[in-house]
Amino acid sequence: MSPEATGAEPAAPIFRRLTLLGIGLIGSSVARAARKHGLAGEIIGHSRRQETRDEAMALGFLDRVEADPAAAVAGADAVMICAPMGAYEQLAKAIAPALAPGAVVTDVGSVKGMVAKTIAPYLPAGVHLVPGHPIAGTEHSGPSAGFAELFIDRWCVLTPEPGVDPQAVAKVEALWRGMGMMVEKMTAEHHDRVLAITSHIPHLIAYTIVGTASDMEEATQAEVIRFSAGGFRDFTRIAGSDPVMWRDVFLTNKDAVLEVLQQFTEDLVRLQRAIRRGEGDTLQSWFTRTRAIRRGVVDAHQEEMEPEKAARLTKDD
Ligand SMILES: NC(=O)C1=CN([C@@H]2O[C@H](COP(=O)(O)OP(=O)(O)OC[C@H]3O[C@@H](n4cnc5c(N)ncnc54)[C@H](O)[C@@H]3O)[C@@H](O)[C@H]2O)C=CC1
Numbered sequence: 001m002s003p004e005a006t007g008a009e010p011a012a013p014i015f016r017r018l019t020l021l022g023i024g025l026i027g028s029s030v031a032r033a034a035r036k037h038g039l040a041g042e043i044i045g046h047s048r049r050q051e052t053r054d055e056a057m058a059l060g061f062l063d064r065v066e067a068d069p070a071a072a073v074a075g076a077d078a079v080m081i082c083a084p085m086g087a088y089e090q091l092a093k094a095i096a097p098a099l100a101p102g103a104v105v106t107d108v109g110s111v112k113g114m115v116a117k118t119i120a121p122y123l124p125a126g127v128h129l130v131p132g133h134p135i136a137g138t139e140h141s142g143p144s145a146g147f148a149e150l151f152i153d154r155w156c157v158l159t160p161e162p163g164v165d166p167q168a169v170a171k172v173e174a175l176w177r178g179m180g181m182m183v184e185k186m187t188a189e190h191h192d193r194v195l196a197i198t199s200h201i202p203h204l205i206a207y208t209i210v211g212t213a214s215d216m217e218e219a220t221q222a223e224v225i226r227f228s229a230g231g232f233r234d235f236t237r238i239a240g241s242d243p244v245m246w247r248d249v250f251l252t253n254k255d256a257v258l259e260v261l262q263q264f265t266e267d268l269v270r271l272q273r274a275i276r277r278g279e280g281d282t283l284q285s286w287f288t289r290t291r292a293i294r295r296g297v298v299d300a301h302q303e304e305m306e307p308e309k310a311a312r313l314t315k316d317d
């Protein structure tokens with residue numbers, strides 16, 4: 001982890017004024033981490049709701065909060081959209097006339113193909129769009145759910161279109177690295193295919209299975225809760241995630257999700273058939289293969305951390 005992310009030394013600010021449009025779990029975590037590590041000279045927030053604005057100011061992670069998104073972005077050299085993706089177009093329209101020339105507009109949304117399509121048409125010339133996705137979160141929402149350590153040792157994916165100002169991209173990268181993340185760049189299309197399998201479909205499965213349990217008769221439902229073993233409990237945590245945010249994920253990553261879902265359904269039918277026919281070998285060899293994948297994931301995760309940490313320490317020392 002970099003010295004910034006340990007909190008040892010405040011870094012030089014990367015941005016003079018960072019505006020966060022949306023100050024829930026992710027927006028408030030960014031504010032807390034950026035403030036802790038001195039990554040922005042000033043941090044301004046925007047929320048539509050008075051209650052959220054009051055809560056954010058009481059929690060103390062912002063310098064100022066605005067009800068009007070245009071007032072929030074005025075004079076900012078960085079604007080990060082931290083709202084559900086269904087709000088992007090309306091926010092882009094509202095802020096466009098108030099954006100400072102040369103400002104960087106970025107976001108944290110879980111789907112990336114939709115960002116350029118939804119936001120770019122509204123941006124004035126000279127404003128740089130650098131879409132981003134910190135792959136770190138929880139099932140909780142709102143300003144009180146955030147914490148500065150959320151991003152430490154996790155991956156952030158940036159999906160700038162070809163030709164975007166490299167300095168703008170480098171600044172957004174430095175911001176996430178300063179909060180403790182590892183950063184990788186890829187196309188938005190590739191991001192959306194990868195995240196469909198690693199995040200979006202797993203959430204859909206959790207929503208399905210917990211819904212199935214809740215459709216059972218009352219007595220069975222009570223037992224499901226009482227006897228919840230590891231697997232189902234883990235599903236209920238995921239299925240407790242924000243309904244609006246996840247509605248938007250499935251609406252905006254429709255093609256990739258449907259493609260992966262098709263493959264998943266075919267595999268599920270294959271296992272269903274093996275169970276019906278009593279084909280133990282098929283089941284055992286499938287589970288043996290997936291156990292090896294799990295072990296590979298754990299090993300890769302451990303190995304991955306080390307060179308990244310080492311590189312950052314060498315650079316920062
Ligand atoms: N929850 C998670 O674990 C992760 C979420 N994300 C992405 O982060 C974004 C925000 O998610 P969270 O912080 O988890 O949600 P949240 O519900 O905790 O916060 C979202 C904030 O946006 C505000 N908002 C909603 N509609 C708005 C509008 N029209 N204009 C302005 N503000 C509006 C809400 O009032 C709230 O303060 C989403 O796009 C999501 O895909 C990315 C990584 C992880």
Ligand SMILES: O=C(O)C(=O)Cc1ccc(O)cc1
Pocket residue numbers: 109110134135136137138139199238
């Ligand atoms: O809580 C969990 O397990 C998550 O998977 C959090 C999460 C949710 C959405 C994202 O785009 C990235 C991370």
